[in-house]
Amino acid sequence: MRTSAAVGELLRNDLGWAAWRLHEAVVGHSDEKIKGFVSAWLESPVVYRMEQVFDTDSVMMGSSPRFDKYGIEFGLGKAVALRSGYANKFSGKVTGYPGRDGGGSVDLEICLPPATMAALESDEEFMSCVS
Structure with missing residues (x-):
């Protein structure tokens, strides 16, 4: 989509x-x-290659909400945060996960260059919507 x-x-x-x-x-x-x-x-x-279908000046959302990532317990306590691993990392990639706190919350993993991330973090409207 x-x-x-x-x-x-x-x-x-x-x-x-x-x-x-x-x-x-x-x-x-x-x-x-x-x-x-x-x-x-x-x-x-x-066979799609990422560089053929992804505009480098855009944002791409991805997710796999069907797997209860925070519900798995290996004896170390509940996970503090999730990361998607090395594959498919590029500037503009955003991965959404059902939030750790439940209740319809969403955790986002955002891949951006440091300067772009700093600009996002200084955006008051954006920061008022995240925790």
Whole structure:
């Protein structure tokens, strides 16, 4: 699933507007669309390479919410945080996990260069929405 917004749109609107765009993409990810994608791929199969499908000036969200990552206990106590490992790390990659505290919370792993992360951390609107 995919959505997009121009820089000007992001600057003119608030964070909730951007979140709504993501919500619309998720809601629009229907059974019919998935079957259409699979059918088209079967007609002309390809092996996707990240550099062919990912715009380096964008943000890509990924997740696997079906596995209870915080619920597994190996005798060391509940995990403090999650990290996705080495694979598929690149600037602009955001991985979402069901939050450690439950209740609909979301933990995000964000991969950005240091200067970009510093700018994000100094954005008051963004920081007012995270903990």
